[in-house]
Amino acid sequence: MTADERYDRFAARLSAGGVVIDPWLEGSPRFRVVPLVLPAERWRALARVGEQLAAVYDEVCAIVADDPALLEEFFGLTPVQRALWLTSQPLWHGIARADVFVTAEGFAVTELNSDTPTGEPEAVELGRLAAQDHPDLRDPNEGLRERFVTMAEALTAALVDAPYPRAAGIVYPTEFTEDLSLVRLYRKWLTEAGWEVVLGSPYNLGRDDEGRATLFDRPVSLLVRHYKTDWWTERSSAWSDETIPDAAPLTEALEAALGASVERKTAVLNPFGAVVPQNKRAMALMWEHVHRFSPASQSVIERIVPFSSRLESLHAEQVRVQREQWVLKSDFGAEGDEVVIGRAVTQEEWEKCLALARPGRWIAQRYFEAEAGADGETVNYGVFVVAGEAAGLYVRAQPGATDVHALSVPVLVGP
Amino acid sequence: MSARLWGIWGDPYVDLSEVIDTSCFGALDREITLGLAGVETEGTGATLKWMGVVAPWMMDDGHRDAMEAIRAMSDEDFEDFVGLGDDPGSVDRARRHEVTFGDETDRTFTRAQQRLLTLRHGVYFPWKCCYHLLSNERWDDKHSGAGKGFSDEAQEVFPRTVDFVRSLPFTEVGRCVLFGVEAHDHAPLHRDTEPGQALGVAQSINFAPRPGKRFYLQNSADAEPVVVDRPIYWFNDMDYHGVLADPFFRYSLRVDGVFAPSFARDLERRARLRARPAPAR
Incomplete structure (x- = not known):
């Protein structure tokens, strides 16, 4: 059997699950067929890193809750972004994904995606198939569904006054076809748990006479939000030479979702408070204000979070001449967007980026060298954290930095 | 039931004439009307009430x-x-x-x-002149182009129309159908998708090379019909839609598929820009 035939057969098995039905991206395979087998000890270590990172982010949110002036002075949040935080704080978390790499000095993380993390469908479906083929090994994602549903139900019970309908709305950009596998998975999980599920976009939100959020006029007590926080708010480019014409916030949709949330009629998952930890400047806070963290968190920051600083806090000349030592990241960039790796660009390009970086929107992070395999690929271990505890693993492999072209890899845990 | 239209990005529909050149529509109309005179067409839409998709207030209209x-x-x-x-x-x-x-x-x-x-x-067929340029097997595979192509006849009789459809910003096309309505006929208000149940707004481009087809959207009996007077558009088929009666033949084509992501993002930016309130003066 040729490699193409093997992949076609694998793709058919994957698609038959009804969740991930797009095994190709731009004509090339999106997935690796052969699973990566992690020693149990490695999986435990990765899980610990994910949980420790989530705990550090929780402290970030506690610090900001104690000192709201940071919202404007440190994070540079817009008025609507501040409103998102102030109406949700201290809640920020439900499900997140910590992106962990292995380096010669140990683990290093690039971010905690705490807003609208992706990869769950790929991880779950790849794990399911791999476990079928290797029943002697453990699927690290086998419990993700139960953990997610339990968390969603606990969140709703805590944030919504009873009685409430067992109805959930999944809010996402319905006009686009990306991430539909995630919507299929969440709908499947919630439906299997006995929830009525309604699908729609922020433009389909409203409120009923009791104040509960509605989606297509159907009242929902839980809004699963797969629509990035910064998309709801005022928008502007992170580059000073670029103007985004559609800058206005989604006011009506926000009034519905936030209003229902504040009045304990509808819970929002992930909470809108994710606007703070999702902001890359949270990592700058970890280092610039490291003294405000607990000793345990200080230790974690020093060990796994690369040194990060608001770009404007560093000496401009230092960043300019130390190109190969830095990575620039915009505040709300995601999945490789608005990430500039110094050693991947020319000095001229680097200086142009620095010149055009809109003030108050960027961080500079120390570059770290992830260990590469014999084929030159680095592995991004995406540790899913649900309610603060590691609950799954999404592995991607790619030469260089991770972006949408990375191959998703099945992963199993050995003895 | 909500009277408002669900629409797309807060608009009742998306006018695509800003982003797709329609200067060929005169020539397409000549090709299509000549071609329709010679090809075998079919009737459709006679079981919409049975399928439960007609607007409730239209169920007892006597058709x-x-x-x-x-x-x-x-x-x-x-x-x-x-x-x-x-x-x-x-x-x-x-x-x-x-x-x-x-x-x-x-x-x-x-x-x-x-x-x-x-x-x-006494059965009523709303569309008595329906022609598939590119056929789908089932309704729910209309967005997948896998294994599909324009029919030989369509390529022979409607070559410019096929070229135009191929030029549209889809990554794949799963269905292309011409819907013709005879003089004095109407198409009943119906919807193709139940709101809140589909994964997304069905990606489609509708175009009417000949002006005059009063395609409209209306989500309650009391609401004013929103007549789409643009030559090319995208609408949300979760909204009830139909065609008003007129004393002459009218037609349009609907193309279903998957939009190029850059096209969809450009449309969203334009929609949000339109939604921005005017600055205070």
Whole structure:
């Protein structure tokens, strides 16, 4: 059997699950067929890193809750972004994904995606198939569904006054076809748990006479939000030479979702408070204000979070001449967007980026060298954290930095 | 039921004439009207009420549904009807009330069956001039282009139209159908997707090379119909939509598929820009 035939057969098995039905991206395979087998000890270590990172982010949110002036002075949040935080704080978390790499000095993380993390469908479906083929090994994602549903139900019970309908709305950009596998998975999980599920976009939100959020006029007590926080708010480019014409916030949709949330009629998952930890400047806070963290968190920051600083806090000349030592990241960039790796660009390009970086929107992070395999690929271990505890693993492999072209890899845990 | 339209990005529909060149529409109209005069077309839409997709306030408008007529037929009439089908022997007469016919079934109407339903049973076919340039097997595969292509006849009779459809910003096309409405006919208000149940707004481009087809959107009996007066547009088929009657033939084409992501993002930016409130003065 040729490699193409093997992949076609694998793709058919994957698609038959009804969740991930797009095994190709731009004509090339999106997935690796052969699973990566992690020693149990490695999986435990990765899980610990994910949980420790989530705990550090929780402290970030506690610090900001104690000192709201940071919202404007440190994070540079817009008025609507501040409103998102102030109406949700201290809640920020439900499900997140910590992106962990292995380096010669140990683990290093690039971010905690705490807003609208992706990869769950790929991880779950790849794990399911791999476990079928290797029943002697453990699927690290086998419990993700139960953990997610339990968390969603606990969140709703805590944030919504009873009685409430067992109805959930999944809010996402319905006009686009990306991430539909995630919507299929969440709908499947919630439906299997006995929830009525309604699908729609922020433009389909409203409120009923009791104040509960509605989606297509159907009242929902839980809004699963797969629509990035910064998309709801005022928008502007992170580059000073670029103007985004559609800058206005989604006011009506926000009034519905936030209003229902504040009045304990509808819970929002992930909470809108994710606007703070999702902001890359949270990592700058970890280092610039490291003294405000607990000793345990200080230790974690020093060990796994690369040194990060608001770009404007560093000496401009230092960043300019130390190109190969830095990575620039915009505040709300995601999945490789608005990430500039110094050693991947020319000095001229680097200086142009620095010149055009809109003030108050960027961080500079120390570059770290992830260990590469014999084929030159680095592995991004995406540790899913649900309610603060590691609950799954999404592995991607790619030469260089991770972006949408990375191959998703099945992963199993050995003895 | 909500009276407002669900629309797309807060608009009732998306006008695509800002982003797609329609200067060829005059030539397309000449090609299409000439071509339609020679090809075999079919009727469709006679079972929408049976399928439960017609707007509730239109259910009692007096236009008879084909399945309702079939269920009410005497055994003798049923025999006549089945006898005009493609495979009369395959229909189990003893279980005739379990068998369905028409759109989205395994027993689509033959031309003769359509005529009999119309002439003897008073059934109303809203679209009497329907032509598939690129066919789908089932409704839910209309966005996938896998294994599909324009028919040889369509490429031969409607070459400029096929070229235009190929130029549209889709990564794949799963269906391309011409819907023609005869003079004085109307298309009943119906919706293709139940709000809140589909994964997304169906990605489609509708275009009418000849002006005059009053395609409209309306989500309650009391609401004003929103007539789409643009030559090319994208609408949310979760909204009830139909065609108003006029004393002349009208047609449009609907192309279903998957938009190029950059196209969809550009449309969203434009929609949000329009939604921005005017600055205070």
